[in-house]
Structure formats: structure tokens, C-alpha cells
Amino acid sequence: MKFFKYHGTGNDFIIIxxxxxxxxxEVKPELSxxxxxxxxxxxxxxxxxxxxxxxxxxxxxxxxxDASEAEMCGxxxxxxxxFLYDKGMKHDRLRIETMAGxxxxxxxxxxxxxxxxxxxxxxxTGVELNRELEVDGDLWTYSYVDTGVPxxxxxxxxxxxxxxxxxAPLIRHNPVFPxxxxxxxxxxxxxxxxxxxxxxxxxxxETLACGTGITASGALAVYTGLAxxxxxxxxxxxxxxVYVRVEKDEKGMDRLFMTGPAVFVxxxxxxxxxx
Numbered sequence: 001m002k003f004f005k006y007h008g009t010g011n012d013f014i015i016i017x018x019x020x021x022x023x024x025x026e027v028k029p030e031l032s033x034x035x036x037x038x039x040x041x042x043x044x045x046x047x048x049x050x051x052x053x054x055x056x057x058x059x060x061x062x063x064x065x066d067a068s069e070a071e072m073c074g075x076x077x078x079x080x081x082x083f084l085y086d087k088g089m090k091h092d093r094l095r096i097e098t099m100a101g102x103x104x105x106x107x108x109x110x111x112x113x114x115x116x117x118x119x120x121x122x123x124x125t126g127v128e129l130n131r132e133l134e135v136d137g138d139l140w141t142y143s144y145v146d147t148g149v150p151x152x153x154x155x156x157x158x159x160x161x162x163x164x165x166x167x168a169p170l171i172r173h174n175p176v177f178p179x180x181x182x183x184x185x186x187x188x189x190x191x192x193x194x195x196x197x198x199x200x201x202x203x204x205x206e207t208l209a210c211g212t213g214i215t216a217s218g219a220l221a222v223y224t225g226l227a228x229x230x231x232x233x234x235x236x237x238x239x240x241x242v243y244v245r246v247e248k249d250e251k252g253m254d255r256l257f258m259t260g261p262a263v264f265v266x267x268x269x270x271x272x273x274x275x
Contacts, residue, residue, distance in 0.1 A: 001275060003035070003042060004083060005265040008075030010208025010239020012265070014042050015083050018049040019058070032063035034274060041274065045200070045207050046073060048080050056095040056102055058084055064202025072100035072148035074211015074258055075242075078117040081105040082262035085115075100148035114261060119211075121147055121256040124219045135170055142171075143220045147256065149201070150181045151216035155226065159187040159197045164206055168199030184213045186235075188226055193234040194218075208239025215258045218244025229254070 001022060004015040014035050016023060023031065032047035034040070046062050053059035060080050062070050081094050085107055094105045104120045128144040133152075142152045152171060156162055168183040183199040196217055198210035214235045221227040229246040242260035249255050 001270045002267060003270055004267045005042065005044070006079035006083060006262055007239075007265055008078045008209065008211065008262045009237055009242055009260055011073075011075035011210065012044045013062075013073075013076050013079050014044045014047045015080065016047065016049050017083075017087070018061075019052045023049060028061065028063055029067035029069070031275070033065060033067040035270075036065035042268070042270075045203055046070070046076060048073075048076055050080060050083065053097040056097040057089060057091075058094075059097040061099075064200075066202055066204060068202045069099075070149060070202055072098045072103075072212065074119065074121070074148070074213075074215055075209055075260070075262075076211070077103060077105065077119055078211065078260060078262040081107065081117055081119075082115055082264065086264060098148070115263075116259055117262055118257055118259040121212075121215050121258055123253050123255055124216070126150070127219075127223060129220070129223055133171065133174065133176060135167055135174075140171075143224060144181075145216045145219055147212045147216045147219065149212050150177060150179055151184055151213050152177065152181045153184045153186055153213075153217050153220045155186050155188065155221075155224070157187065159185045159195050162197065164197055164199055168206070169204075172199060172201055172204075182210065182213055182216075184210070184217050186217045186221070188221070189236070190234075192227055192231050193236070194221065195236045197238065206238075209237035209242060209260075211242060211258055211260065214242045215244050215256050218258075219246055219254070219256055222246045232259075 049061040051059040126146040198213040245257045
């Protein structure tokens, strides 16, 4: 079975084209767990199965390294769109069906030929601002939003000073969040620029970037008065830069747009022992 490795700002994924139904449904969780292992598998932050769709160009199924299935993934959907483009869908606009809904992705190339993909992430849901949460005996202020998956965002003076692997697991499993939660620490570095670190649910660790987390942080920066809507916000993650824009649609509803790269790394064939 052939696989393809892509990354979006260091958030890396194994992509399997399953439009022919090669991988059975019951196999996907455990296969994903094995493939994501960085010592005994291919290594990745998730496995994306490209499936047929009657509503869109293709359907996205994404499984985490712990074998759980995620509703959506921001960096992952850019990688999947780039894969579809590379494999023959030479359109500047693609539609991908996810468990979080139908999303539209626009592809453009800069002067150096680098692909930049903009995802219409839709409208945020479940917004809660400036809530308090007890973490290891201290009260922390956070805001919450769902951008396809749930995110708690903590605006802090210095993201590098945060002991992420100490505090983030306590927040991620806090009963306040019945579905679990992705945990983001965000530092404002300029009028429209931020640094971010994210602990991802399902990966159960820090990733080099999280597209839905960056999108969530951009929305909450606007809602808490740290940034303006209609302006492109720059987020520097450990794996690179992703941009977020909050705009009003024709009905006056907020829509979130995320822009970032997606890069093909390598491809290969899985041995029978991995299947």
C-alpha cells in the first residue's frame, strides 16, 4: 500500500488514498496508531484517509496517534488539498468534506512557486471569553472556542516560559471540557502578530503547529480586544508561520480564514508487517 508524507508548518501527516476502499473501516484506528509511531512506523502527527465524497471533491478522515478520530485538522486539510492538487485536481479551489462540515480551500502560489492555501474555516461556535480555571492550585484565565475541534486559549506574557508539558495535560483532561480540549498558549508580539504553542488532544503532546488552534487563537484575540477583525493576523508557531483573518459575511456572521503552506516530503510503500 502506498502512502504520502506531507507537512504544514511542521505538523506532519501520512496520507493514504482510500478512494478505492483499500483500507477497511475497522482497520483505520489501529493502523493509524502504528503508522504514526516515530520509531516503529512512518512517523506523523496523524493519518489522513482520502475518501470519496458525493458532496465535495473528496472526504477527509483523520486519525490521531492514539487511534482516536478527529473531527477536522487545519494543517491536515491544507496537506490533503495539496495532495489532491498534486495528484491531478489542478483547481485553484477545492471542496473537502469533513466531520466538522464542508470546507473550501483556495490554492495560490507565490513568486518562488511555494503553495499557500487558504481555508474557509467557517464560523466559530461555543465562544466563551475570560473564564477562570484552577490549574495545579492556581487560577488561570482562558477563553474557549470550537473551530472544528475544541480549543482553550491562554494569553500569556511569554509562551516560552510556560511549562507546557506540566500544565497542558491537566487542562486537556479537566472535566470542564467533556470532549477534552486542545490547549494553546499565546503571546502577543505586535499589533497583529503572535507566538503560539499548542498541546494537541489525540497527539497528547506539543506539535510544531496546529491550524485549528491558530484559527481559534486568532478569533479569540479579536473577541478579547487584542487584535482587530478584517486584518491578517500572523501567528508564529515552532514549525513556521500561519495567518488568520476574521471577516464578516453578508449576513453579518464572523467567518474565519486560515492561510499557510503545505509541503510534500516523500512517498513510499508500506510493508506487509505494517498492515
